[in-house]
Amino acid sequence: MPVPSADRRTLLRQSLLLGVCGMLPAQAHAQARRELLPTALPPSPLAVTAPLTRPIPSSNETLPLVGLGSWVTFNVGNDRAAREQCADVMQAFFGAGGKLIDCSPMYGSSQEVIGHGLRSRDALARVFSADKVWVSPAARGPAQIEASSSRWGVPRFDLLQVHNLLSWQDHLVSLFAMKAAGRLRYVGVSTSEGRRHAELEQIMRSQPLDFVQVTYSLRDRRVEERILPLARERGIAVIANRPFEQGDLLRSLARHPLPAWAAELQCSSWAQFALKFVISHPAVTCAIPATTRVDHVRENLAAATGRLPDAAARARMAAYTDKLL
């Protein structure tokens, strides 16, 4: 029997109604709770289970399969209430076992907001800080990196990526020099929404990268053809950005019922279904969904627990959603 479709806000509203009013028969109530719990309750038991990890090929250091993006969601300017909300999201993220937070100097005030979350929650020891350099000419890169690390409040970044391959030839020289000097742990490059993959491939083949960041989602699977196999071949970790396509994917999927067999994959929502698909690809090291909500960040981390779909299940997930979208 298909699970009824609902978006996250609807699920939360329904769960409150169901929980408070107790209007459904016991069996239906239990069924509803099973479906709604992951998004409804603040201290979710799902958060207790540590998320699955995968090693960074160049070091064997492990990273939880789900990280935290900050595009749009953390760019809240000087709005104090919104900043505290972001800090709460970060606290929930670390509480559920998350580590990698990704940002860029391009993302408005997001770096400062992350810095605020790290300061107020004393989470510096937990975070795997991933930022980017995004400036041309590349001679201005070191100053930008210095400003970024000051906004984060970190002495050094774990990972720096060349944002959207901008002036990558010159930036990579600087980043590799920083790594050699012990001022940076990992070096990478980033693209988004399938852009400049031919050039990315060339960089992956010619440069000793630790990470690449690309767009990968249940609907946008362009990287499966060449980039992900190449990353495995070259021992490069992969960060998957836009796993929910900035919410567009989930809004499209929410019009349809979640298939009953999603329960076999331990997915209780379309968000978990979409995220499990991305992180179950063996080349993916970490997916970085962005959110402004504590219940969503817990739900996202919960997708990295339990069973991951195997190749056959992944093919079924892709085929099913292709038919829907």
Next chain:
Amino acid sequence: MSEWWSYRLGSFLLFSQRTYGSLVASYNAEIWPLQPVLVTLGLVALVVAVRSRSPLHARWVWLLLGGAWCWVAWAFHLCRFSTINWVAEYLAWLFALQGMALLWAGVVRSSLCFQPRSPARSALGGGIVAVALLAWPLVGLGLGRPWAQAESFGALPDPTVIATLGFLTLAPRANGWLLVIPLAVGALGLAMAWGLRAAAA
């Protein structure tokens, strides 16, 4: 860059409708009651532009317009909007440039008289200014946004741009160059509003 075609409007929006609305509400609260003062001055300027033949009176109108552009450049773009959008720093320069251009052409050179003017030009220009002053603050309400986020002439970019286009229409000898920045930033504002609305849908 060979893949510009792959970018969508949303690719350039760094912030959400919620964040922008919150920023506008906070700005409105900080400058209150400047908004009704500016709208009232705008209405007086409209009456002057439509009825007066005095070049001196026209100068006061352009002083108000030039000042409004410079105020929006500094108070909104530079001090507020730039906290969530680095493009706002460049917009601040454009707004300041337009403000100076209006002050130069309208006040210093006094080359933007409102007469002689055809009835059609009067109706069109006056109508555009009236929309900017009176109807625009209500547009947000119609779209479901709270009153605190209302956008009014002289305080926020879009109604200031629209009012300026109206006043320039009322000035038959206005140099076409004075329309370039208002049309460009007006199109940008429209695109931003459209993109934010699409992203929030």
